[in-house]
Amino acid sequence: MMWICPKCNREFKRNNQSHYCGEAPKTIEEWILQQEQPLQNYFRKLHQVISDAVPDRKQRIAWSMPTYGEKKIVVQFSACKNHASLYVGEKAIEHFSTDLREYECKKSAVYLKYSQSLPEELIVQIVKWCCEN
Incomplete structure (x- = not known):
């Protein structure tokens, strides 16, 4: 049975x-x-933090999400019920695992709870690392 x-x-x-x-x-x-x-x-604020970290990266919508990067997607984010998902890739999550101890992470995404302030410096570090790797 299909749902419409x-x-x-x-x-x-x-x-x-x-x-x-x-x-x-x-x-x-x-x-x-x-x-x-x-x-x-x-x-x-999240958009501004990422834009300032990588001002030379193309900004666009891909898969209905804010996306930074053209041929190589550097980072994306999406809205969920209780958090924003910051998609940075498995290698970035592994590389920053110590810094991300306070955050729930799934495969290639960091969950940023709306109830907590944005970890701006950490986001900048991760996004810049993603550009270089």
Whole structure:
């Protein structure tokens, strides 16, 4: 039995499949504006920290996520219910494992809880490392 989203009429195998119904954002700022109002400043700050760390990297939306890098994706982030997922890759998580002890990490992502302040210096270090490796 297929489930049909009542908003966009797309069909899914799973009931209440999580997905994005609207038009995909074209810029990171558009993506931020699509997030819940209380989280917009959080994502603006995250975007600014990454942009300042790697000002020469192309900024775009890929897979409906803010993405930095063109041919080689350096870093991406996404919004989840209780945290932002910062996708930096398995090698970066392994390299910074000591610094990331306080954070939950899954495979290639660091979970940054909305209830905690952004670890700006750590993000800068990780993003710069990702550019070099």
